[in-house]
Amino acid sequence: MTKPRSFCAPLLLFLVWRAGELAEACSCSPKHPQQAFCSSDVVLRAKVVGRQVIVTGNDLYGSPIKRIQYDVKQMKMFKGPDREIDAIFTGPTSAVCGVNLDINDKKEYLITGKLESDGTMHMTLCDFIQPWESLTLAQRKGMDSRYEMGCQCRITYCASVPCAISDPAECLWTDWLMENSVQGPQGRHYTCIKRNDDSCAWYRGAAAPKKEFLDIEDP
Structure with a gap:
């Protein structure tokens, strides 16, 4: 008598794959705009004038580590360093909390973020980022x-x-x-x-x- 084929292994592989996929998803705690302002290193109003993918090195497996660099025109600094911010960095995909902004000379954003050790500004989906015109x-x-x-x-x-x-x-x-x-x-x-x-x-x-x-x- 032929034994029925086991589906345990394929199911296990599927669950492992799904777990890995979910582990990569970006998860953020709810944050009031005031909390975002108070906890951020930088809060500014800016236009996005350019976007490019940059490689900052390689991971342990030799794969390139990528980041998105948004070139911005700062309109107003509400909180931050005593200098103009002309570029903001973020992750390459939304799975790692990367932010997708429109490059539009007429559209302005309110952007909050952190200063990295090298002085550059970094933003994630967990930061408060909104079109300026949508703010009350x-x-x-x-x-x-x-x-x-x-x-x-x-x-x-x-x-x-x-x-x-x-x-x-x-x-x-x-x-x-x-x-x-x-x-x-x-x-x-x-x-x-x-x-x-x-x-x-x-x-x-x-x-x-x-x-x-x-x-x-x-x-």
Whole structure:
């Protein structure tokens, strides 16, 4: 009697392959624009004027290590070194968190990123990168000055109930819970700012916050 063929080996190989594929996927934790500003070395507004693939060396197997270099025209520096950034580097594919930007002389981006040891700027999909025209007035004000006022505060992400703050210096971020999106009202219109009693609260206002203000204050 002929024994049925075993599918264990092909299935195992498939699972190993899928595991390797998934391991290469880029995964990022949700980040409020204020958190992105405060944790970044560089925050700037820029146009992308060029793109090229560069080789920075070889890996252990002799394969070339590639990066994408975006040549940019800096429009404004919100946070960063006291010099102009003319190039930003990223990974070659989205699987390794590489960023894909349009080369368009009319399109401007808000880009956050890190400074590497050699002084070059690097960005990933986990950084806050948005077309400038898509930013709200509050986000633009935040990048210009307001987010910096709350860098000593902590924004606590809430994805499911129950969730609560454990310290007065925290603001509870509930956009995902309420709107099923990290681009909800708090992300688009609010800043977590420290008050004069060292507690922190959400602020929404056109003018700079008063020394004392209520949670979620409107202009």
